[in-house]
Amino acid sequence: MKLSKLAFQVTKNPPANADTVNHKLLVQAGFVRQLMAGVYTYTPMGLKVLRNIENIIREEMNAVGGQEILMPALHPKINHQTTGSWNNIDVLFKLKSRTDKDYALGHSHEEIVTPLAKELINSYKDLPLALYQIQWKYRDELRSKSGILRGREFFMKDMYSFHADQKDFEKFYNNVKDAYLRIFKKLGLTAKVTEASGGSFTQKISYEFMVLTDAGEDDILYCDECNYCVNNEIAKVKEGDRCPKCGAPLKMGRASEVGNVFDLGQKFAKDFDLTFANQAGEKNYPIMGCYGIGVSRSMGVIVEKYNDAKGIIWPASISPFTVSLISLNGAEEYALKIYETLQKNNINVLLDDRSESAGSKFAAADLMGFPVRLVISPRNGEKIEWKKRDQEASELIDLETVLERLKTA
Amino acid sequence: MKLSKLAFQVTKNPPANADTVNHKLLVQAGFVRQLMAGVYTYTPMGLKVLRNIENIIREEMNAVGGQEILMPALHPKINHQTTGSWNNIDVLFKLKSRTDKDYALGHSHEEIVTPLAKELINSYKDLPLALYQIQWKYRDELRSKSGILRGREFFMKDMYSFHADQKDFEKFYNNVKDAYLRIFKKLGLTAKVTEASGGSFTQKISYEFMVLTDAGEDDILYCDECNYCVNNEIAKVKEGDRCPKCGAPLKMGRASEVGNVFDLGQKFAKDFDLTFANQAGEKNYPIMGCYGIGVSRSMGVIVEKYNDAKGIIWPASISPFTVSLISLNGAEEYALKIYETLQKNNINVLLDDRSESAGSKFAAADLMGFPVRLVISPRNGEKIEWKKRDQEASELIDLETVLERLKTA
Numbered sequence: 062m063k064l065s066k067l068a069f070q071v072t073k074n075p076p077a078n079a080d081t082v083n084h085k086l087l088v089q090a091g092f093v094r095q096l097m098a099g100v101y102t103y104t105p106m107g108l109k110v111l112r113n114i115e116n117i118i119r120e121e122m123n124a125v126g127g128q129e130i131l132m133p134a135l136h137p138k139i140n141h142q143t144t145g146s147w148n149n150i151d152v153l154f155k156l157k158s159r160t161d162k163d164y165a166l167g168h169s170h171e172e173i174v175t176p177l178a179k180e181l182i183n184s185y186k187d188l189p190l191a192l193y194q195i196q197w198k199y200r201d202e203l204r205s206k207s208g209i210l211r212g213r214e215f216f217m218k219d220m221y222s223f224h225a226d227q228k229d230f231e232k233f234y235n236n237v238k239d240a241y242l243r244i245f246k247k248l249g250l251t252a253k254v255t256e257a258s259g260g261s262f263t264q265k266i267s268y269e270f271m272v273l274t275d276a277g278e279d280d281i282l283y284c285d286e287c288n289y290c291v292n293n294e295i296a297k298v299k300e301g302d303r304c305p306k307c308g309a310p311l312k313m314g315r316a317s318e319v320g321n322v323f324d325l326g327q328k329f330a331k332d333f334d335l336t337f338a339n340q341a342g343e344k345n346y347p348i349m350g351c352y353g354i355g356v357s358r359s360m361g362v363i364v365e366k367y368n369d370a371k372g373i374i375w376p377a378s379i380s381p382f383t384v385s386l387i388s389l390n391g392a393e394e395y396a397l398k399i400y401e402t403l404q405k406n407n408i409n410v411l412l413d414d415r416s417e418s419a420g421s422k423f424a425a426a427d428l429m430g431f432p433v434r435l436v437i438s439p440r441n442g443e444k445i446e447w448k449k450r451d452q453e454a455s456e457l458i459d460l461e462t463v464l465e466r467l468k469t470a
Numbered sequence: 471m472k473l474s475k476l477a478f479q480v481t482k483n484p485p486a487n488a489d490t491v492n493h494k495l496l497v498q499a500g501f502v503r504q505l506m507a508g509v510y511t512y513t514p515m516g517l518k519v520l521r522n523i524e525n526i527i528r529e530e531m532n533a534v535g536g537q538e539i540l541m542p543a544l545h546p547k548i549n550h551q552t553t554g555s556w557n558n559i560d561v562l563f564k565l566k567s568r569t570d571k572d573y574a575l576g577h578s579h580e581e582i583v584t585p586l587a588k589e590l591i592n593s594y595k596d597l598p599l600a601l602y603q604i605q606w607k608y609r610d611e612l613r614s615k616s617g618i619l620r621g622r623e624f625f626m627k628d629m630y631s632f633h634a635d636q637k638d639f640e641k642f643y644n645n646v647k648d649a650y651l652r653i654f655k656k657l658g659l660t661a662k663v664t665e666a667s668g669g670s671f672t673q674k675i676s677y678e679f680m681v682l683t684d685a686g687e688d689d690i691l692y693c694d695e696c697n698y699c700v701n702n703e704i705a706k707v708k709e710g711d712r713c714p715k716c717g718a719p720l721k722m723g724r725a726s727e728v729g730n731v732f733d734l735g736q737k738f739a740k741d742f743d744l745t746f747a748n749q750a751g752e753k754n755y756p757i758m759g760c761y762g763i764g765v766s767r768s769m770g771v772i773v774e775k776y777n778d779a780k781g782i783i784w785p786a787s788i789s790p791f792t793v794s795l796i797s798l799n800g801a802e803e804y805a806l807k808i809y810e811t812l813q814k815n816n817i818n819v820l821l822d823d824r825s826e827s828a829g830s831k832f833a834a835a836d837l838m839g840f841p842v843r844l845v846i847s848p849r850n851g852e853k854i855e856w857k858k859r860d861q862e863a864s865e866l867i868d869l870e871t872v873l874e875r876l877k878t879a
Contacts, residue, residue: 068537068590068601094586096542102586103540111540128477131512131520133505134543135608135623156565156575158610166565177503177511181477192477197606199544201567213567214544 062382063400064413064425069094069104071425081276083361084208086373090428092381099205099213101357106429109381111216114356115195117247117378118218121240125233127193127220132173134197138163140172144332152200166199171351174221175329184338185225188347189233193220195356207276209361210317216356223330223347225339230348234322237352241270241320248359249367249376252319255281257292270320270354274365277317284309319359325349373430374450383467384410384433385426389419391439399437399445399460408467426450435463471791472809473822473834478503478513480834490685492770493617495782499837501790508614508622510766515838518790520625523765524604526656526787527627530649534642536602536629541582543606547572549581553741561609575608580760583630584738593747594634597756598642602629604765616685618770619726625765632739632756634748639757643731646761650679650729657768658776658785661728664690666701679729679763683774686726693718728768734758782839783859792876793819793842794835798828800848808846808854808869817876835859844872 064070069091076095079085087093092107103111119129138155141147147155147165154166167173174192181190195218205213220237224230238254245252252270269292271281280293282300286309291298293313298305300313330336330346339345360379367374377383384403388396396412403410411431413422426434427450436446436455445463448455458466473479478500485504488494496502501516512520528538547564550556556564556574563575576582583601590599604627614622629646633639647663654661661679678701680690689702691709695718700707702722707714709722736755739745745753769788776783786792793812797805805821812819820840822831835843836859845855845864854872857864867875 068539068599094589096582097546100542100544102542102582105537105539108538108540128514129517130477130514131517133509133511133623134606135509137506151568154565154567156563158563159560160612173505173511180503190477197543203569214542 062411064411065415067091067105067411069106071428079208081207081210081361081365082368083210083276083364086364086368086428087208087361090373090430093209099202099211099215101209101212101214106381107360110360110375110379111356113379113381114248114359115216115218118244118354118356119195121244122193122218122220125191125236125240126189127191129194130177130192131194131196132167132170132177134167134199136165136167136172138165140176141165144172144329146172152202154199154201167196168198168200169351169353170194170196170219171221171325171329171349175333175335175349178221178223179333179335182223182335182337182347185340188223188225188337189229191220191222191233193218193352207278207361208364209357210276210365211278212357215358218354218356220352222350222352223335224350225337225345225347227348230324230350234324234350237322237350238268241322241352241354244354245270245272245319245359247378248363249378250319250359250362253281253283253290253316254288255283255290255292255316256295257321258295265324265326267321267323269318269322271316272319272362272366273314273316274362275315276361276365277315279316279318280313281316282311282313284311317358317362317365318355319362320354321352323351325351368430371424372428375430375432377432380409380431382409382411382429382431384408384435385429385431386410386412387419387422387426387434387436388412388414389422389436389438392437395443396437399435402460402464403467406464406468408464433467471820473820474824476500476514476820478515480837488617490616490619490770490774491777492619492685492773495773495777495837496617496770499782499839502618508611508620508624510618510621510623515790516769519769519784519788520765522788522790523657523768524625524627527653527763527765528604530653531602531627531629534600534645534649535598536600536631538603539586539601540603540605541576541579541586543576543608545574545576545581547574549585550574553581553738555581561611563608563610576605577607577609578760578762579603579605579628580630580734580738580758584742584744584758587630587632588742588744591632591744591746591756594749597632597634597746598638600629600631600642602627602761616687616770617773618766619685619774620687621766624767627763627765629761631759631761632744633759634746634754634756636757639733639759643733643759646731646759647677650731650761650763653763654679654681654728654768656787657772658787659728659768659771662690662692662699662725663697664692664699664701664725665704666730667704674733674735676730676732678727678731680725681728681771681775682723682725683771684724685770685774686724688725688727689722690725691720691722693720726767726771726774727764728771729763730761732760734760777839780833781837784839784841786841789840791818791820791838791840793817793844794838794840795819795821796828796831796835796843796845797821797823798831798845798847801846804852805846808844811869811873812876815873815877817873842876 283290284304287307289306327346444457692699693713696716698715739755853866
């Protein structure tokens, strides 16, 4: 792609209402545009990041045996009345058709997936079953702030699993936990598995996957010596107390919840009368689990973690482009040749071919934050300036070395 | 994939309320489930079909210079007040937040894309510009029937283009028209370019891409000798009249609109005060075009066109699997070996490993409708029975020939 042709480019003016780094940088670098609080458009570059995150999640969900489906966002009232969410979930958006039918917008999909699963589950032989989707959710948040960290419309992976007993659920939960930790690692995030309350879904303990960031909305108590971590909301310990697991002093930090796991027990199965026959032929309600990852929120958290005074520093796994190729005055022809060579080698490159100053091009590359910056200058002959976004040093190398490094990167 | 593990399989019972072939077959074959009228869940197989159609469309939209973005479904009232659609579009879903803010659900995205384009367009040098998305739309239809042909929640590709003058719009429109005809051809559909009224968007003439099918909701007058076609709503000719272009007698037929093109003129640019400076430095409103393709509707129309008494007959381009591999009693081990060999050769195969009768497996394969059926039977030794879904004849061939044929298919 040539930057001169790209819709939505870097802008010098930060958005007036930006309260967080992700909001400011994602707008300035040309990845999102705010339509209203909590509701964003994703530009060509922003959409690529979302898709890259989505693909990393999909691969791991398929690996644990999840099957991808796509459920609607428009729900009939009756499903939410059946579970009580129609009256009890305050973030539920409600609307009426012109023929006076009541609908809800999906804030989560227990109300849809449980009746679907009734068709699939008759006997213990049909268990376990795990269905997931990657889809937009709607929540009527009182305050929607922090850029794409807390959206009224946001992109989420939600998986639902069904099990014959608690033991099988816990086995599956452990597989999903490992998959989640692999996903967040691939995304460049260190997620802490945090004990929390089940929230509106269930009274049971749930687990949250928390990433430390000042832009977050939760406080967690965690131990640096072991993996102990608890949401401050339910903590029986406080900052400075000894870790219940290893005795080291506990720390307190602000964090954002990028994923969660709920043990739903038999609540939704009972609500929708979803039963299965066990080996003795007796009817039983399956145990349900629910597993979420905030896809758009993860994108925001990644920006909160990976940035400096000059802009974003995307992890290679999700960067929309691998290379910022800068063509300086007088090197246009050679730069175009390098651009075409990179493309032939399947390297995802953005060529800055705009009529801008060198300084402005360097600033744009730093702001957009792709892993590698290559500069083609008439002063350097056939040599190419190589610089990684997360390092200060640059060096002059030949094309062959550039290709070698990008292939093994 | 093994059929025994697949969520949502073939069912003998057609849905009670199915009024069309696509509704009946897509449910029976395990591709969709109806949540309520006009709102469907896509199963693992149904989702694959949607994604295959989406990818064919994306490739062609990129080729005409469209840039993919993703706009929200939740819109602020003010945008729809600005264009008049808040009061004039009867299918607009409206809702309120708990803090009494008014929102609309996106029925189309002129109201969002035009303000976005204001940032991108300042001079004639910024034109033409084409932005598109592939995204869910919401319309409060009075009657939502015909399976996935007319949804209240449906999947759509919508592109919007901006031009310095009418001539440039018409040039771009012609490129898009050719791209649309290529898309529909790849989908196995013969689309007729049909003159129509602009509907609620504009008073100008628009073009619809119509596919003849009894499940459609439009009547078109068309000529079999040339490409003349007009929507009966605006036709000044009637069935049996001579074609205004070639003189042959006109036919009338029921059709479904799978795509459309609107000349939006300067309406939305004027509504949002979107201007550009022309070469003389004078301010002007750009001409806008809007180009839709119904992704989920196309899936439904394809089923309406490609089926027989036994089930669906998917075009290879969008079939979720290329091969139905049937393992008969006593051939399980060899079938598994063939399954693994096909997978190693990157052939998309569904192995029917269920404990069902041969007849039931043949019926399932016909109902699901993948292009090729392979049968592994203990009676045939190492030979494999090859049959195409759209042909009657079967033959016994060896594995090498199977692989050769599938590679060139």
